[in-house]
Amino acid sequence: MRNYVSMFCDEFKYPAEAKECFLDAFDKVSACEETAGEFMGLVEAYDLGDDLLDKLTNLAEKCGVHKFTLHLLYFICLSKRLRELYEENNLPYEIYYDTVSDLKWKLMECHHVEGVWGSFVANWFRRFYRLDRFALGRLQFEPSEIDFDYKKGDKELKKGDLVINIHIPSAGPLHKELCLDAYKRAAEFYKDRFNGKPIAFVCNSWLLYPRHTEFLPENSNILKFMEDFDIVWSKEQPHFGDCWRIFGKAYNGDPDDLPQETSLQRAYASWLKKGNTVANGYGVFFYDDLPLNK
Numbered sequence: 001m002r003n004y005v006s007m008f009c010d011e012f013k014y015p016a017e018a019k020e021c022f023l024d025a026f027d028k029v030s031a032c033e034e035t036a037g038e039f040m041g042l043v044e045a046y047d048l049g050d051d052l053l054d055k056l057t058n059l060a061e062k063c064g065v066h067k068f069t070l071h072l073l074y075f076i077c078l079s080k081r082l083r084e085l086y087e088e089n090n091l092p093y094e095i096y097y098d099t100v101s102d103l104k105w106k107l108m109e110c111h112h113v114e115g116v117w118g119s120f121v122a123n124w125f126r127r128f129y130r131l132d133r134f135a136l137g138r139l140q141f142e143p144s145e146i147d148f149d150y151k152k153g154d155k156e157l158k159k160g161d162l163v164i165n166i167h168i169p170s171a172g173p174l175h176k177e178l179c180l181d182a183y184k185r186a187a188e189f190y191k192d193r194f195n196g197k198p199i200a201f202v203c204n205s206w207l208l209y210p211r212h213t214e215f216l217p218e219n220s221n222i223l224k225f226m227e228d229f230d231i232v233w234s235k236e237q238p239h240f241g242d243c244w245r246i247f248g249k250a251y252n253g254d255p256d257d258l259p260q261e262t263s264l265q266r267a268y269a270s271w272l273k274k275g276n277t278v279a280n281g282y283g284v285f286f287y288d289d290l291p292l293n294k
Contacts, residue, residue: 001026001040001043001077001080002023002026002027002030004077004080005022005023005026005073005076005077006019006023008076008079009022009023009076012097012100012101012103012104013104014104014107015117017117018107018111018117021069021117022069022072022073022076022117025065025066025069025070025073026073028063028064028065029059029060029063029065029070029073031063032062032063032064034059034062034063035059035062035063038055038059039056039059039070039074042055042056042074043074043077043078043081046078046081046129048126048129048130052074052126053071053122053123056070056071056074056122057070057071066116066118067118068110068114068116068117068118068119068120068122069116069117069118070118071118071119071122072103072106072107072110072117072118072119072122073118074122075103075119075122075125075129076103078129079100079103082096082100082128082129083096085131089131091131095134095135095136098134098135098136098137099128099133099134099135099140100128101135101169101171102124102125102128102135102140102169103119103125105169105170105171106119106121106122106124106125107119108170109121109170109244112248113244113248113249127142133167134189135169136182136185136186136189137178137181137182137185138171138174138175138178138179138181138182139166139167139168139169139179139182139183139186140166140167140168140169141164141165141166141167141182141186141189141190142164142165142167143162143163143164143165143190143193144162144163144164144165144202145159145160145161145162145163146159146160146161146163146200146202146284147159147160148232150200150232150284152230152284152285152286152289153289155198155200155286155288155289157200157284161197161200162193162194162197162200163200163201163202163284164186164187164190164199164200164201164202165201165202165203166201166202166203166205167203168203168205168207168225170245173221174207174221174222174224174225175221176221176224176225179225179228180290180291180292183201183228183287183290183292184292186201187199187287198286198287198288199286199287199288200284200285200286200287201284201285201286201287202282202283202284203229203282203283204280204281204282204283205280205281206237206242206245206246206278206279206280206281207222207225207226207281208225208226208229208231208234208280208281208282208283209234209278209279209280209281210231210234210279210281211276211279212226213226214271215267215268215270215271215276216264216267217263217267220264222264226281226283228283228285228290228291229281229283229284229285230283230284230285231281231282231283232282232283232284233281233282234279234280234281234282235279235280235282236277236278236279237277237278237279237280238277239251240272240278242278242280243258246264246265246268247259247265247268255269255272255273256269256273258272
């Protein structure tokens with residue numbers, strides 16, 4: 001398994017320092033009598049239970065490895081079996097690679113925010129490993145049910161109807177053409193589940209904050225992403241919980257304490273300095289209504 005961890009890090013182009021960190025962590029958890037058997041036992045059992053991270057945190061404390069590092073190391077080891085599941089379900093390597101690349105995006109976030117090679121949101125990975133969530137190009141998707149009635153033109157959704165939920169990994173610029181390509185891939189991937197009914201996408205994200213139009217530049221990729229959605233509601237974030245996604249750190253209430261190295265950071269900092277709040281938005285669109293289908 002140690003060789004697999006090494007090859008995995010090379011395959012997904014992990015920083016050399018991160019690779020050495022994971023190999024060192026594997027050596028420590030394997031050398032410790034209290035943890036070696038239990039860690040590999042969890043891997044062999046393909047354990048995705050609700051108490052998984054508690055188990056891993058306990059092992060991390062015993063072998064002297066940071067819990068975030070061991071959390072991610074576990075899912076790296078588990079990916080060996082995930083590859084087999086993809087093959088058994090006739091899912092192409094391209095989808096496997098794009099999906100498992102999310103481990104790298106979370107790795108880089110953790111190192112940026114916490115200064116640790118690992119993941120502080122490892123619970124997020126479980127649906128990937130259950131084959132419930134997939135990356136299809138630039139975006140990630142999973143089937144879901146809408147929890148309200150919705151109508152747009154001659155198409156409508158009833159509460160409980162199937163929709164495709166969108167997630168946006170921190171995988172680089174959110175170019176419009178990449179998003180349209182991802183929607184096309186997802187519509188094809190999930191089309192049989194809709195039995196001929198209109199395919200609908202939904203998204204709940206800080207990226208869909210309706211007031212972005214007031215302070216982001218006209219050429220913003222975020223504004224272009226928002227264009228496809230009918231934003232049906234938004235919810236304020238009094239404590240700006242998504243601050244780390246933009247600034248790489250938690251919000252302490254002082255906009256002057258936030259880094260302002262990018263145009264997005266500067267726009268958000270200026271917005272906050274004026275006493276404004278931030279919010280999540282929830283958006284819906286029907287695939288047939290996209291520009292690529294007109």
